[in-house]
Amino acid sequence: MTGRVAYILGLVGVLAAAQLAAQMEQVAEGYRPFGQAPKRVAFSWDMFAVDIDRCAVTWDPPLVIDGRSVARWRDPGTYLEWDAVMSNREAYEVVARVACLYRSQRPTTVTMTCASSDGTLKDERFDCPK
Amino acid sequence: MTALSKLLDAEDESDSVRRARRYFAGLWLAYDVVDLVVSGTDHASAWLPHARIPSIAVAQVVLILCGVQLVRDRQPYLFGVLAVAARLVEAYAFHLNDFYYYAVVMLLLCHGDGTPLDKPRDPKHPLWVRWALLVELGWIYVATGVLKLNVTWLSGGHLFTRTQYLIHGLDWPYPQWLANALAERSVLGAMSWMAALAEISLGVCLWARRPYWLVVTLAVAIHTFAALVTNVWFFSAAMIGLVVILVPRRH
Numbered sequence: 505m506t507g508r509v510a511y512i513l514g515l516v517g518v519l520a521a522a523q524l525a526a527q528m529e530q531v532a533e534g535y536r537p538f539g540q541a542p543k544r545v546a547f548s549w550d551m552f553a554v555d556i557d558r559c560a561v562t563w564d565p566p567l568v569i570d571g572r573s574v575a576r577w578r579d580p581g582t583y584l585e586w587d588a589v590m591s592n593r594e595a596y597e598v599v600a601r602v603a604c605l606y607r608s609q610r611p612t613t614v615t616m617t618c619a620s621s622d623g624t625l626k627d628e629r630f631d632c633p634k
Numbered sequence: 635m636t637a638l639s640k641l642l643d644a645e646d647e648s649d650s651v652r653r654a655r656r657y658f659a660g661l662w663l664a665y666d667v668v669d670l671v672v673s674g675t676d677h678a679s680a681w682l683p684h685a686r687i688p689s690i691a692v693a694q695v696v697l698i699l700c701g702v703q704l705v706r707d708r709q710p711y712l713f714g715v716l717a718v719a720a721r722l723v724e725a726y727a728f729h730l731n732d733f734y735y736y737a738v739v740m741l742l743l744c745h746g747d748g749t750p751l752d753k754p755r756d757p758k759h760p761l762w763v764r765w766a767l768l769v770e771l772g773w774i775y776v777a778t779g780v781l782k783l784n785v786t787w788l789s790g791g792h793l794f795t796r797t798q799y800l801i802h803g804l805d806w807p808y809p810q811w812l813a814n815a816l817a818e819r820s821v822l823g824a825m826s827w828m829a830a831l832a833e834i835s836l837g838v839c840l841w842a843r844r845p846y847w848l849v850v851t852l853a854v855a856i857h858t859f860a861a862l863v864t865n866v867w868f869f870s871a872a873m874i875g876l877v878v879i880l881v882p883r884r885h
Contacts, residue, residue, distance in 0.1 A: 508751040512642060515745070516766060519738060523773065530781065541784040544729065547738070549774050551731045552792060552864060553781040558799030569683055577681070578804055585665075585867050586674030587804070588681040599681050606683075619798035621791035623819050 522547050541621075544591075558589060559596040559618040563632075567606040574606070593618045604632030644761040651746030651763050654879040655714070656705055658743060658872055662736060663701030665868045670694045679728040689727045696720040714744020732869050735774065739876070742767050767880055768840050771873070775837030782830040790822025796864050797822075804865070816863075825859075832856050846883050853877040 526548035535542040542550045559577070566575035574580055577596075581588050590596045593616070600614050612632040619625050669675050676690050700717035704710060718737045725733035745763045748756060786792055797816040800806035808816065815821045836852040839845070857870035 506751075508749055508753070508756060509638070509642060511749050511751050512762065515741070515749075519741070519770070523738075523777070527777065535781065535784065537780065537783045538788070539784060541786040542781045546725070546729065547734050548781065549731065549735075549777040550781050551778055552796070552860075553778065553784060553787055554792075555786050556792065556795055558795050558803065560799065560803035576803075580681070581677055582672050582674055583804060584865065586669065586672065586678055587865065588678045589799075590681075602682060617802045619795040619802070621786045621795050623789070623791050623794050625798055625802075 523549075554591075555621045556591055557593040557596070557618055557620045559593055559616045561596060561600050561617075562615045563600075563603070563607070564613045564615070565607075565609050567603055567612070568608045569603075569606045574603075593620070601633065607632050610634070641765075642760065642762050643757060645757040646759040646761040646764050649759060650879050651743060651759065651767070652707065652710075654767070654876055655710060655740075655743040655746055656707060657875045657879060658739065659701050659704030659717075661868060661872050661875065663698065663705060666694050666697045666701060670698065675724065675728050675730075687727060689723055693720045693724040693727070697724070710747055711744050711750060714740050718744070732866075735869065735872075738770060739767070739872075742770060764880055765843075767876070768843055771876060771880070772837040772840035775833045775840065777837075779830045779833030779837060782826070782833070787826050787830065788823065790819045790824075790826050793822045793826055793863060794819065800863070800865060806865075829856065829859065840877070840881065843882055846881055849881050850874075850878055 526545050529545045530542045530548050530550070533543045533545070534540045541555045542548065542553050544550055544554055561577040562575055564575070566573040566579075568574070569580065572580070577600075578587070590599065596616060596618065600616060604612060604614070610632075614630055614632060616628045617625065618628065670691070673686065675694075676687055679687060679690070697717055697720045700713040700720065703713040704717065718741050721733050721737045721740070725737065742763055746759065748758065748760060782788075793816075797806075797808075801808060801813055801816070832852055833856060836849065836856060839849045839852065853874050857874050861867050861870045
């Protein structure tokens with residue numbers, strides 16, 4: 505076997521091994537066809553297959569971050585492609601509460617509209633901590 | 635062994651891998667420039683104000699430099715491997731499937747003009763790279779389609795979350811009739827089944843390398859749908875372009 509052939513087989517072998525190992529990890533994590541959803545595992549190609557929550561968060565009155573008014577979660581980011589998201593509702597709430605450090609007035613009310621993979625859409629409202 | 639040698643020694647009469655590499659590199663160059671300017675990945679990795687994350691910024695600069703050279707078709711192996719390394723650094727800082735996808739695909743694309751161990755008698759545009767890319771793309775579709783065969787996806791729950799977020803969080807301008815339909819689990823469930831089956835079918839067609847019209851139709855349908863309900867644009871454009879360029883038009 506020439507060095508070139510060994511190189512090509514090695515390259516293809518590494519790519520195959522990494523991706524097969526990722527699928528085995530999915531099974532080890534509990535994924536089963538027509539059963540539990542997969543987890544996030546690098547090289548397993550789990551895009552859009554995992555359980556997620558997504559929340560739309562607002563602050564009323566708006567926060568002031570680096571001199572900019574931020575009334576909604578989307579305000580500091582971009583509209584297309586790049587979007588700062590959390591994987592579950594609890595993580596959104598933690599960030600929403602910490603972001604209260606940037607409030608401009610008291611009281612500031614936080615509203616979270618959260619969609620979950622179980623098909624629920626819930627509104628939740630709370631005041632920033634005093 | 636003879637069949638393997640025959641495959642590895644075959645010449646690709648078209649320059650499809652080179653065209654695919656330049657297209658892929660150009661698309662991701664645009665991605666990285668915009669990403670660096672708007673701090674997209676940096677912001678996505680932490681919503682609260684923070685100092686720029688050095689590893690992401692450095693990786694982006696390296697990726698832009700490599701992207702320019704790859705679009706110009708200069709030393710594709712060198713800049714391709716460097717770009718793969720930089721992308722994996724970025725993926726380490728911010729775990730994103732798109733980044734792993736880039737690394738795997740670019741690692742194959744950068745061999746389009748041969749390996750560093752090639753001799754003058756070896757093919758200038760080896761066919762095995764094109765076939766390996768089609769096997770890889772097919773695997774990505776089959777794997778993601780099979781992983782979507784789970785209770786959450788098939789019930790429409792995942793698409794419900796994605797689309798409701800776009801409606802409530804990003805004011806996505808869906809027409810009212812579509813917004814109403816996207817609130818119906820039965821509609822979303824049917825869409826989810828179709829999407830998973832379409833992905834698996836596309837993967838199998840890519841392995842078979844035919845028929846061209848069906849492969850392109852499925853790719854365009856899947857990724858147009860994905861862009862509109864998941865807000866993923868660059869990955870969609872990358873996949874459609876690779877499929878259009880790499881799949882043989884006739885046998």
